[in-house]
Structures are given as C-alpha cells and as structure tokens.
Amino acid sequence: MRIAVISDIHSNSQALYRVLEDIGQNGVDGTISLGDTIGYGDDPCGVLQLLKNNNILSTLGNHELALLNSRYRERFRGGARAAIEHHLSLIPRNDLDSMATWPFFLVESGGRFVHGLPPDSVMGYLSxxxxxxxxxxxxxxxxxxSFVGHTHLLGGVVLEDRMVTRFSLGKKILFLDKACRYIINAGSVGQSRDWDGRAKYIIWDVLSGTVEPRYVTLV
Structure with a gap:
C-alpha cells in the first residue's frame, strides 16, 4: 500500500493538477489531503472539484474551519481573512456542506493524518x-x-528513547523505525514557503515503512 499525502493546496488548482499527475506516475494506491485546500489562492472551486474527481479524503484545516465558523474567522487578518470571505461567496452550498463533514483527523493503514498537530489539532504548529x-x-x-501540514515546510520529528529530535526532509527516502514514533510534515502543494517554488508532497509506503519526499515543478 502506497499513500500520497498532500497538504496546504490553498486554492492553487494548477499546482494540485501537476501534483496529481506526478502521483499518477508513481504507483500510488490512494491520496489523503491534510486540509487547507482553500484560502489565499484564486480557484477554490477547481481544487474542490479535483479532490472529488480523484476520490481524495481530506481532514479539516484551519482555513476550512474559518470558512465554516464565523467566530474562528475573526482570528484571521489581512489577505488571509479577505480570501476566506471571498471564497465563502464562491463555493457552492453543497461543497460547504460536504466540507463540514471533514474530520479533524483520520487514521488509515496504521497512520494518523491531521492538519496541525496530533492527535487532532487543526491549529497546532509542529515547528x-x-x-x-x-x-x-x-x-x-x-x-x-503521524502526518501533518500547516507550516508548509517539509520535515519532521522522531521520538526515540524518550528524546525528540527534529529533522529536515531533503530528497532522500526516510526509513521508519518501528521502535520509534514520527510526526512528518508533508509540505505544501500550493504555497511554498521554503524559497523553493516547487510543489511538495510525500509518498508513504506502508509495507516497506518508507517516506519519500516528492518535488513537482510547476512551470
């Protein structure tokens, strides 16, 4: 079983389309999104349609929560707040209703998937x-x-012998030690924040216990 983990698409349908092309070329059995599918970008409806067309499960992100919850939306400022309010006027009612059913976390194939921080936080930051x-x-x-998003930065932490160590994810495949615990950030499909404009996601091979970072050129 190979699972693609994507996150923080932020209404960038072009980036998502290219990532889905890459996923399709890499023998993946399924894809899970970690939320923040909307916000910032200019095509939230296109992103939501691509998720539906490709049967992609998604957890709730903090931008979806702001879209659905007016009290939480008040915490947003500037462009982030303006984008949420604009997207609220664009997204059809049935898509909003569907989004309201997205869970705070998923457990699939023995892994945990959440936007911010395990066990179920959409707002916590790993960093x-x-x-x-x-x-x-x-x-x-x-x-x-466990797989998270939210910071837009590939990387993670490992718990070994009660000690936590942070690590970056370059381009090498990471081998997971079953005696340890890991939280891995899948990066961002639609809004890079690491001075590298490529879209990022990861492929988790459940049977071999590996995590492969993927970099997708958008231009």
Whole structure:
C-alpha cells in the first residue's frame, strides 16, 4: 500500500493538477489531503472539484474551519481573512456542506493524518511546539507515524528513547523505525514557503515503512 499525502493546496488548482499527475506516475494506491485546500489562492472551486474527481479524503484545516465558523474567522487578518470571505461567496452550498463533514483527523493503514498537530489539532504548529511537549504527545500515540501540514515546510520529528529530535526532509527516502514514533510534515502543494517554488508532497509506503519526499515543478 502506497499513500500520497498532500497538504496546504490553498486554492492553487494548477499546482494540485501537476501534483496529481506526478502521483499518477508513481504507483500510488490512494491520496489523503491534510486540509487547507482553500484560502489565499484564486480557484477554490477547481481544487474542490479535483479532490472529488480523484476520490481524495481530506481532514479539516484551519482555513476550512474559518470558512465554516464565523467566530474562528475573526482570528484571521489581512489577505488571509479577505480570501476566506471571498471564497465563502464562491463555493457552492453543497461543497460547504460536504466540507463540514471533514474530520479533524483520520487514521488509515496504521497512520494518523491531521492538519496541525496530533492527535487532532487543526491549529497546532509542529515547528512551534517544544520538544518536551511533543515527547508527551508522541508517547501516547498508538500509531508509529503521524502526518501533518500547516507550516508548509517539509520535515519532521522522531521520538526515540524518550528524546525528540527534529529533522529536515531533503530528497532522500526516510526509513521508519518501528521502535520509534514520527510526526512528518508533508509540505505544501500550493504555497511554498521554503524559497523553493516547487510543489511538495510525500509518498508513504506502508509495507516497506518508507517516506519519500516528492518535488513537482510547476512551470
């Protein structure tokens, strides 16, 4: 079983289309989105249609939560707030109703999928959470690996012998040690924030226990 994990598309249908092409060329059995499918970009409806056409499961992101919850939307400022309000006028009612059913997390094939931080936070940041707090979270997780988004940055943390170590994901395949616990950030499809304009996602091979970062050129 090979699962593509995508995140933070942010209404960039062109980037998602190119990523889905790459996924299709890599023998993937299914795809899971970690949320923030909308926000910022100019084509939320196109993104939602691509997700539906490709039977892609998605968890709730903080931008979906802002779209659906007016009280949470008040926390947004500037362009992020303006985009949410504009997208609210574009997205059909049936798509909003469908989005409202998206879960805060998914557990599939022995892995956990959540937008922000395990076990179920759409707002927590992996990069901002202290190591001692991460150690406590990870020690309680029954899954060896959890996948998150939200920061738009490929990377992760590993818990080994009660010690948390942060690591970056370059282009090499990561081999998961079953004796450890991992939280891995899948990067961003639609809004790069790492000075590399390519779309990023990861492929998790469940049987071989590997995580492969993928970089997709958009131009």
């Amino acid at each position: 901002r959470t202290p190591e001692h707090q991460l150690a406590g979270i990870m020690a309680l997780l029954p899954q060896t690996v």
